[in-house]
Amino acid sequence: MAEPAIKVTGLTKRFGDFVANDHLDLTINFGEVHALLGENGAGKTTMMNMLSGILIPTSGTIEVRGKAAHLQSAKDATALGIGMVHQHFMLVENFSVIDNIILGAEPTKGGKIDRTKAKKDIMALSEKYRLRIEPDAKIEDISVGMQQRVEILKVLYRQADILIFDEPTAVLTPQEIDELLDIMRQLASEGKAVVLISHKLAELRQVADVITIIRRGKKIDTVPASTSTAELADKMVGRHVNFARERVPMPEGAPVLEVKDLVVEDKDKVAHVRDLSLMLRGGEILGLAGIDGNGQSEFVKAITGLLPVTAGQILIGGKDLTHATPREVTEASVGHIPEDRQRFGLVMPMDLVENMSLQTYYKPPLSHHGVMDTKVMVQTTEQLLDDYDVRHANLQQKAGDLSGGNQQKLIIARELSRDPQLVIAMNPTRGLDVGAIEFIHAQLLKARAAGHAVLLISFELDEVRQLSDRIAVIHNGHIVGESATSDLTEQQIGLMMTGETLEHAKEATHEN
């Protein structure tokens, strides 16, 4: 019978008036993978931060191994065998892998750090759990997947037997996700307690023994992992969620975006996009799949006029916009939902009206003879916030004070309300919860149904497969393959994301 590792009773955390965790009761057992499911802002991370000593509870009790624990710092949690793999990696970029793992728990010999012993111990752990690392490489030089393995080793090195994983799969390829889920199962089978925080239903059901659903700081239910995806989603959101993405059949439209042999080099003459060619028609969604850092950002910035093009040609609606400025691109009827809403999509310290008017403030009806008409701006903003369901307190609110989902909806309202013939959306739902994702996907499909072309660039393979008519896979700045969505399996796309050609990917998966 499973023995309780952690038992929390009436756990509450307030930040001012805001109750992030409201009397949570939860038992986590050794030998189990316990999943915590909830939307963004539901309070999952807050709770885990209390268990790892980063936050101190307002009230309630935490028992670890049957004894009351008063966690005041990360040190206390470590001493009790609790370790957290953080969502945003807590790694020092220019330290070696070894130094990152031992930091804070350094073995010493005669006043000097004993790096030889550290390396031996770490490599033993690395082999035991099949966590491949390069011990002497610097963090900045290794892949995201390996960085995560370093995070896990950091926790194991401290001999934690209660491991918390906070949204660990957000940055991984499908193959890396499978590996990680295997490791979690292995840890649980050794008798360790594993807590997995996520809002990806499929992987939770794949790996967890039990799932606890949290909504708005309150525990809703603890259910077995065999519970259906639909039921889990409904419990998480608190209403019925529609997962089906209906793509109405559309006639073949005229080419809207044509990219020919595009090359984008940076200042140091390093090519991030090489000989990339794509064609996108009205009435279709083209999904561009790929691992982060394979030239997607540079490609989008080149099309939208934010980066200079080294060679090649970009045609939008038949017009040559290869060297156009961002405003010329906008005026060629392009809507851009940028990858980083806080850096490129919005001006965080400016209010909602100003942010909503960013693309159109300079021309009628918002401006006349160079003077802005604030009354019209306010009216337009109110209307759009309403149409696109942007939840806000008032119009004078700073864009930075909106939640992530509402910030994204504000950008979508601004970009799609202009009825653009080409929509470029990069990671439009990154970090958002099921409800917001449902809404944003519906808006992109609506643009498609209106005969517009949508270029969807996403690191989330599920999203690309759900929405796209066709999928192109980018690797190292080049399109390695392109096909109708129905012709490709998830595995094949995953292989292509690592640089395999379409033919190879198909052969490799047929053998299985």
Add this chain to the structure above:
Amino acid sequence: MNLDTLLLTVISTSLVYSAPLIFTALGGTFSERSGIVNVGLEGIMVMGAFGSVVFNLKMGDTFGALTPWLGLLVGGAIGVLFSCIHAVATINWRTDHIISGTVLNLMAPALAVYLTKLIFDGRGQTDILQHPLATVTIPGLSAIPFIGHIFFTNTSLLAYLGIGVAILSWWVLKYTKFGLRLRSVGEHPEAADSLGISVYKYRYIGVLLSGFLGGIGGAVMAQSITLNFSATTIVGQGFMSLAALVFGKWHPIGAMGAAIFFGFAQSLAIIGKYVPVIASVPDVWFTIAPYLITIIVVVLFIGRSKAPAADGTTFIKSH
């Protein structure tokens, strides 16, 4: 003047002038590696210089030949006290590091001159020290043919001490638990915090070390070069040290090398008089040379060298 004597003069003068910069630049290195930018090094040097001179003049009769060496420690102690202002302002009150450092720089000369007037009957500058840090000839080493004469005769013992401290600092930063943790709070304080390392503690240590070493730097300057204290005792050496640590890529050995280079630049004014070809160049050029060279180095190199990732940022511990 033969080559031998010329080299001796160049090297010993460079070392004398670089000693204050080495200590101060190393102090700055500790502060910046912990994530606190310290442009207040100039002010810290002023206070260190002031403290050591007052001690040297008042206690010289008591301690005799030991006085200037104790004066260094007094300068260091005053530097620690003065740097507390910067530590509290930047670490606890989250003031912008540049502004807080500038406050130190504006406050120090005014405060030190005011106190000088209080202590020395209204005069703005002190008497000449009776127990300065003289140049020494190192026994044994100076007997080495040719090199011994150039490097170890009538030379600055403190510069060699500074080089020793630089090597020690490098070793500490690279090989000890303390060094690794200090660097971690300067690179990624949240990561350090998540591993139970006290960011505040290590940043305090970083800033106070910069106070200690910067104070010593000021004391070296006053007790071995100007030999008294006035408003013009420290004229930009703190900023040169700052430039040296950046030029040296935040690395103790690099900072030391750069400090020696700047020391050489400062010694030009003195050496110039002995070199026939350049003796005719007006003095003013030699006087401004160190500053000019500093600016050129800053323009050429600073943009390319990489600061600790979290240098100049504030860390807020959540509860």
